[in-house]
Amino acid sequence: MNRAELIKLAENWFAEQNWKSFKFQRDTWKNYLQNKNGLLNAPTGSGKTYALWVPIVLEYIKNNPDYKTKHKKGLKAIWITPLRALSVEIEQSAKRFAEEMGTQLTVGIRTGDTSQKERAAQKRMMPDLLITTPESLQLLLSSKGYDKTFKDLNAIVIDEWHEVLGTKRGVQVELSLSRLKSISKKLKIWGISATIGNLQEAREVLLGPESVAYKNSVMIKADLKKKIDVRSIIPKKMEKFPWRGHLGLHLIAEVVPIINNSKTTLIFTNTRSQCELWFQKLMEKYPEFAGDVAMHHGSINKETRLWVEQAIRNESLKAVVCTSSLDLGVDFAPVETIIQIGGPKGVARFIQRAGRSGHQPGKQSVIYFLPTHAIELIEASALQKAVNKTVVEDRIPYLLSxxxxxxxxxxxxxxxxxxxxxxxxxxxxxxxxxxxxxxxxxxxxxxxxxxxxxxxxxxxxxxxxxxxxxxxxxxxxxxxxxxxxxxxxIVSDAVLTVKYMKGGFIGSIEEWFISKLKPGDVFTFAGRNLELVHIKNMQVIVRSSKSKTSKVPSWQGGRMAFSAQMSELLREEMYEAAASMEKDTEGKAKKTSEELKALKPIFERQLRESIIPKSDEFLIETFKTREGYHAIFYPFEGRFVHEALGSLLAYRISLLLPISFTLAFNDYGFELLSDQEINMEQVLDNNLFSAEFLMDDLYKSLxxxxxxxxxxxxxxxxxxxxxxxxxxxxxxxxxxxxxxxxxxxxxxxxxxxxxxxxxxxxxxxxxxLEEGRLRQALERISHQEIVWKACEKATPFSFPIITDRLREKLTSEKVEDRIRKMLKQLEK
Known part of the structure; x- marks a missing residue:
């Protein structure tokens, strides 16, 4: 069969399903059948699995004219996915097309969840298409005679390449591919990636910069303009001094009508602890949701996760509170609505999550943004613009690992x-x-x-x-x-399994959280309150507890920082907020977004004590409380940059004055707290924000x-x-x-x-430390006018930073009491 006849086969099959193929799918089929390598850039839910699985099957049909009656077994294609949750979906799509085309191609999965028995069977006879992870592929390279396993390999597809790029798993994939290219002379390499800033570089990393594969490769972009409708959940009463202590739970009542009016809703939280808390509170306040709402995160046992995924597919669940464990893949056509709780810290992640709604070609995605504190509404406003302009982050690849x-x-x-x-x-x-x-x-x-x-x-x-x-x-x-x-x-802290005393596996938890608990302590996990009995052989033995107070596990994943693009968008939004508060000549306020309008009470309060910085200004605020002398700096660069910048300034100031500091930071700024006043004029006269000697000073300071x-x-x-x-x-x-x-x-x-x-x-x-970003931030600040405001008391902008520091030190009950007292003082 020639290429046109083969493509006609696929088109006919699509027509039987009442589908119409997209241009990007047809372009991929054609280029694949011309023996090209490539990178396919397509959004979630656009049919990218069929873009590459179809030509793999078509090529097999072309090379085996009597494919319906004869079949030569052995590995012909590998599909690499970074997430185990994706493998079942890919398997179903692949099997369906292969069987309905009348081939005898077999499909198998090999991940950390695959049983020993299944692996042994695969060792004896590999499936024609193997769906696997980067780690399992390396394990195959560690088995004797692996060259025989891979000798007839025609294709390797790396799905979700944007997720793997910029991690050491990406390096692992690069090395595996370098070996497979030598063993399988006919090998074609294809990557599938959602949109990232550096797509061309992503193709170079995948195929090798100077390689023959790269020279014979194409970039195919799916020109599917997915409409994303971003709706902010704006609190009816705007707190003037925002803090994130309640993790957005004060707006839980606003979420209930959204859940009730949708067939299915995914509620995305940024951390597993926030996921646990939201699930608990929903169950506590709305017991009628029992059985209709579930929870999904990476530490819950595999059976429960798979059950939840299946229940979303067949619409037997109304809502799922989840983390990034459902960010990727897992194709749920019916999900109608997405709620994002708190800033997602990156544009790409936000668009990816939005894409889970209306997860079908041509459908609109609806995503609600629920701020955990008022200032996050500025992020919501920034994200709306980013979604319209499709501004997304670069993924920086590792070098010389x-x-x-x-x-x-x-x-x-x-x-x-x-x-x-x-x-x-x-x-x-x-x-x-x-x-x-x-x-x-x-x-x-x-x-x-x-x-x-x-x-x-x-x-x-x-x-x-x-x-x-x-x-x-x-x-x-x-x-x-x-x-x-x-x-x-992937090196994480050791993970311990959580089990009931009478048996029964609940999930797994990071050691650094459990090591802080003693027997008798109660913690919330997998939506239940559990009492720690003892820890034995990497197992956390627990019993159910009726206690109302409990500790919520925090996972290392909670320390996500703003991406560079997100920081820039946020600063632009802040400058716009400053402009919006200035009336034009006729006394009218300038046109602005709903979110910025809602923040007016906060901005007015901020202006009473301080300023909202404009694009040519860098704000520093100082004030005194019973804790000591506070100096707050606002670069709006994300917590990692602020951690480094705060340490750097503390070190440079200590060279001028004998003074020691407590450091606190969030995504908007950082605080230096001391028991003596900083002579700010002397500090500013000494060119503290210079990028000169940066590495040297960082080395000493941090x-x-x-x-x-x-x-x-x-x-x-x-x-x-x-x-x-x-x-x-x-x-x-x-x-x-x-x-x-x-x-x-x-x-x-x-x-x-x-x-x-x-x-x-x-x-x-x-x-x-993102040293490159830190250097850019210092260079930007050096061109801005530094505005130092000596304030009477804490400002709305500084309040979230101060309260975050308290939350690190005190129990949640004490923090709430302390913050209530602080708010009373400030509201006077």
Whole structure:
């Protein structure tokens, strides 16, 4: 069959389903059938699975004319998804098309949830299409004779590439692809990505910057203008001093009519703890929702998660309170409405979530924005503009991640072994390692065979042997087993399972939260109040509790920061707010958004004490309370930049005056609190916001060594220098931390040029402190007029920052009491 006839087959099938193919789907089919590689940029819910699965099947039909009667088994295509929740959807779509076209192609899933029995069956005979994760693909590369498994591979599709890019999982995928390209000569590589700022770079990272694959590749964009309707839930009574202590729960009554008027609603929260709280409060205040509302987040057990996903599909649930666990994929056609609680911190995430509503081509998406405190309405106003202009973030790829390279080379050594001369060009062809030098390559080879220079005396670091023919190979079965158990780049705190005393698995929880509790303490988890009985063998044993007060687990995911684009949008909105408060010559206020209008009482109060900064102004406020002297700075750059900037200023001020500070920050600004007054004029005269000597001062101010030491734990785990333990006998986080700290200290004192040690510092500055953004912020501030306002008392802008600091220190009951008293004082 020629290409036109093949495409006609697909068109006919689409017509039978009462569908019409989109131009981007037809373009993808055509380019795939011309043996091109590519990146497909298409929004969630637009039919992107069929854009790539269809041509894979069509090519099979073309190459096997008697496909209806004969079938040669073996792996022909791999579909990589970053989320296990997506795999069932992809499997269903793939099976449906393959079967209805009369082929005998089989589809299988291999993820962390796949049973041992199923894996063993796959080992004997691979399905034709394998749906898997980046980690499971690496595990396949660690098995003996993997080249035979992949020799007939025609296609590999990396779904949700925007999610993987800019993480070490992305590096893991780059390395896997570099190997598969060499084994499978006919391999075509395709990525699917939602919109990101740096799409061209995303294609380069996927295919390798100078590679043949890149030169023979296309970028296909789905020109589907999805209409997104953003509606803000504006409080009827606007608090003049906003704080986020109630996590938006004071607006819970506003959410109920939205749930009742929709078939199905997803209520997105930013953190698992917020998810738990919202679910609890809905059940408590509206018991009639029992059985109609469920909860979904990554720590709830797999059976419950799958049940919830299925219940949304068949519309037996009215609403689901969820986290980013339902951000991606999981195709629920019927979801009608989305509610976003609190600022989503990034435009891309907001658009992705909005796209879950009206999740069908041509349908409008409806998303409600519920602010957790009033100032978040400025974010809502900014997001409306971003959605209209489609302003989205870049994803910054990792460079020279030596920890991932060490893991990957050990993987190859565990399976069939490798010859460095053969593998080096493959590694160098990837985006991540395009700049690797011969010296660095030699260092990595030395590291896996001898341990590093300072660890040569210890046999446990000599994992890979060099055989007589020069092949690098792992021959020790124990080393091989431990390595396979630890393949992956997602390093989180150790996770403990939560179980009832009488048995019954509830979910999993991070160790750093549980380690703060003692037996008898009550905490909320999976929508229930549980009392901690004891912790044994990585299991948290609990019993149900009727206690009304409880602690809510906080997860590390709660520390999301603004993206650069979001910060810029927010500043523009703030400048517009300043302009809107100035009447024009005829005394009329300037035209502005509903959200900014609603914030007028807050802006009026802010202007009574201080100013709303304009585009050429940078605001600093100082005032005194019984806690001490407060100095608040407003860069509007997001919490990570503020954490670094606050430490930097505190350090620079301490060089001028003998003074120590307590630091607090949120996405809008940061506070320096001290028991003595800062001489602000002296501070401003000394050019504090200079970008000169930035790295040097940051290093001294932030205790960068301490941050790098923490970062090094992840590097050490990925590089296999510390072992995380066996499945039912994981090593406690504090032991992992102490093992990695010991190595860190050895390298610092005896081998400061160790590449993994240096990498920990580089990642701390580039990814954690966002040093590039910090430098840009300082340069921007240096061109603004610095307006210092000595205020009588706290202002509406400063209030959320002060109250956040209290929440870190006090229990929630005490915080609420304290804040009520503060509000009384301020309202006088």
């Amino acid at each position: 030596f920890d991932v390279l060490v893991q990957y080379l050990t993987t190859l050594a565990v399976s069939d072994g490798f010859f460095p001369a053969e593998i080096y060009p493959e590694i160098k062809s990837t985006f991540c390692f395009q700049a690797i030098t011969e010296e660095q390559w030699e260092w990595v080879l030395n590291f896996i065979t001898k341990g590093s220079q300072s660890l040569q005396a210890y046999d446990e670091y000599k994992k890979v042997e060099i055989e007589e023919d020069g092949k690098f190979k792992v021959n020790d079965k124990g080393v091989a087993m431990r390595h396979r158990l630890q393949i992956g780049t 205790n960068a060594t301490e941050m790098a030491r923490r970062k090094f734990r992840d590097v050490a785990v990925i590089a296999g220098m510390v072992f995380t333990g066996y499945p039912n006998k994981l090593i406690k986080t504090k032991h992992l931390q102490s093992n990695s700290q010991l190595l860190f200290s050895v390298f610092r004192d005896y081998e400061p040029d160790n590449l993994l040690f240096l990498q920990a510092f580089r990642e701390t500055f580039e990814h954690q």
